[in-house]
Amino acid sequence: MMKGVVWFRSDLRIDDNPALTNALNSCDVVLAIYIFSQSQWEIHNESNIKHEFLLNNLIKLQESLSTLNIPLIAFNTDSYKTLPQDLSSFAVEQKIDHVFWNNEFGLNEALRDKNSIGSLKKYNIEFSSFNDQVIYEPGFLKTGQGKPFSVFTPFKRRWVENFDMNFLELATPSKQKKAPSIQSDLSILKFVKTHSANIDLWPAGESAAQDKLEDFLHSKANFYNASRNSPILDGTSRISPYLALGILSPKRCILEGLKLNNYEFTSGNKGICKWIDEIIWREFYRNIMHSFPKVSQNQPFQDYTRSIRWRHSEKELEAFYEGKTGFPIVDAGIRQMLAEGWMHNRLRMVVAMFFTKNMLHDWRLGEKFFMQHLIDGDFSSNNGGWQWSSSTGTDSAPYFRIFNPITQSQNFDPDGEFIKKFIPELKDFPIAKIHQPKDDLFSSTDYPSPILDLKKSRIRAIQAFKDAREASGI
Ligand SMILES: Cc1cc2nc3c(=O)[nH]c(=O)nc-3n(C[C@H](O)[C@H](O)[C@H](O)COP(=O)(O)OP(=O)(O)OC[C@H]3O[C@@H](n4cnc5c(N)ncnc54)[C@H](O)[C@@H]3O)c2cc1C
Structure with a gap:
């Protein structure tokens, strides 16, 4: 009798899940596991709202799997270093012959899987991996x-x-004839912190x-x-x-x-x-x-951009992180993310370009800030988006093409409705003036003055890129 386990990772579904379907097609008995590591979550700067979403979805996954007679058992591991041994110990204890999973392509994940394969081999446990x-x-x-x-x-x-x-x-998975004797167990989940506003926007399952x-x-x-x-x-x-x-x-x-x-x-x-x-x-x-593994190692895709002399102002960073830069469209985007855990794509580009060009701050700080707040935080898309916006990446915006946040605001939120939705201080502000921050105009509201001069900051950014190119002999 062949006994298999499906190791769920970022594939929390039964629909179109090749690892699950193959396990059911080739084993007599199938179990499912999810292995959580709090420290790994933190190392990858994953957000609280994504965490809560994960937990809600594991509960839904357990319900879906139970319709196939498959129990889902969740357990903790310290980190990706300890995971391979913990996985093998579970497999040995449960007399598993074969482990199935769908591939994750991150650098740390690939190493984790390589080590897991090594560990399983020691116990003569087979594995199969798929692409979903x-x-x-x-x-x-x-x-x-x-x-x-x-x-x-x-x-x-x-x-x-x-x-x-x-x-x-x-x-398409088939139903397992008989449920195995081991029961579903998600009890570890209650030890994990949960808290986030607006999770209701994101129903699980x-x-x-x-x-x-x-x-x-x-x-x-x-x-x-x-x-x-x-x-x-x-x-x-x-x-x-x-x-x-x-x-x-x-x-x-x-x-x-x-x-x-x-x-x-x-x-x-x-x-x-x-x-x-x-x-x-x-x-x-x-x-x-x-x-290009370097992008996962905190490096830019464009090598010359390593020489850029990024600025660092705690005061500007603080204003940015709170959505108080004094540029309404930028602040509305940030506040949408803080409120919903999600930001519209146009605003992700506007915000990231403002941060890396006008503020001339290191894209890696912005990348981390997004990961810490997004419910959809995804390393490759987030890194790609930040490196695109900062002109350090592949297929990037050319360094001299810098969005003007005021023009972007006029083009994409012409009536200021989005700004008003996320910036209550500007709720009653005249539409004609809502895109263009000026100290005197805003003095009647609590809305902050702009943290920088757009024209000067644009020239400063272009010069910083030119200097970096020159330093690298381009
Ligand atoms: C600075 C920056 C950071 C970003 N960080 C993330 C992130 O952490 N996670 C993430 O999923 N996306 C990220 N994106 C890409 C994009 O903003 C989001 O995928 C999109 O806003 C999600 O909304 P949607 O599902 O309504 O997209 P839709 O417009 O409905 O698109 C459908 C799907 O296509 C994919 N997609 C859309 N645009 C992009 C894109 N530019 N790059 C890669 N995939 C895309 C997404 O999976 C999206 O769900 C980022 C973009 C930028 C500029």
Whole structure:
């Protein structure tokens, strides 16, 4: 009799879960585990709201698994260093023959898995791993010169050229005949701190995730091209937290999108095409993380940007972290994240560019701040987004192209509705003046004065990049 365990990580679902389906197809008895490490969570700067979301989703996962007669057992480990032995000890104790998982592509995660394989081997326990986060294994698609892609457009072209509709065959689990004698046990979860405002915005579980997807595809996707840049319209899917923890699979998203567009990637419904592009961006950044390990080691993709002399002002940082820079669109974005655990993509770019260019502060501080507050915190997308905005990354905004937060505000929140929603101090402020902060205009409100001069800060940023290029002989 073959006994298997599915080790759940960022794939907290039963729909389209290849590790789970393969375990059920090849074993007589299947258990499921989740291994939590508080210290690892903290090392990776993961947020409290994501933590709470994780716990809520584990409870939902246990319910879904019980319909398949599979118990879910959660246990703690100190860190990724102790995990391989703890995993093996569990497997030995439960007389497991085979461990199944879906791959995670982070540097620390890859090392953890390598060590886990080594440890399992010592006890003659087999393992199988699968890909559920991407269509192509990171590193598989290469340029004509056989190199990893570092620019999105040719990556996407190759991605589409190589695509075969069979890739969208989803893994469907069958029900285990008899539940094993061991019971589900999530009791460790109650030892973990939970607290976050607004978790209600993010209902847990795969059916909630699929409802969100469905709702987006049927009521918003048609207009996505036009509405995706307007924070007040909320025209995006808001599925990122579900993708980050794997409550929804990217394959499921692509399949459901394609179904509504005659299985076309590049023609037909523009909104759906654009939206699927975004899912491919996600895969692109996973490739970058895999092919260029330096980005996971606190290094910029563009080597010359190591010489940039970032400023450091505690006062400015404090204002930024609280959403009190005096630039309403920047502050509204930050306050949205502090309130909801999520920030609209347009504002993530505006905020990150303001931080790294106008404030000229190190992108790594901003990257960390986002991870500490986002419910969808995802290393590769967050790192990619920050390095794009700071012009230190792959396929980045050129260093001299600096968003003007006032123009961005006028273009993407013309009536100041979003600003008013998140900055109560400006609730009654005249629309004509709401984008443009000036000391005297704001003196009648509690809203702070701008922390910097836009024009001067722009010139300062361009000079800092020029100096770094010169220092590196570019
Ligand atoms: C500075 C910065 C930091 C970011 N940090 C994160 C992060 O930690 N986690 C995260 O998931 N995304 C991050 N993004 C990407 C993007 O902002 C979010 O994925 C998006 O806002 C999520 O909202 P949505 O689900 O409504 O997206 P939709 O517009 O509905 O897009 C669908 C899905 O495509 C993916 N996607 C969309 N835009 C991008 C993008 N630019 N890069 C990679 N994937 C994308 C996401 O998985 C998203 O859920 C960041 C972007 C920037 C500029």
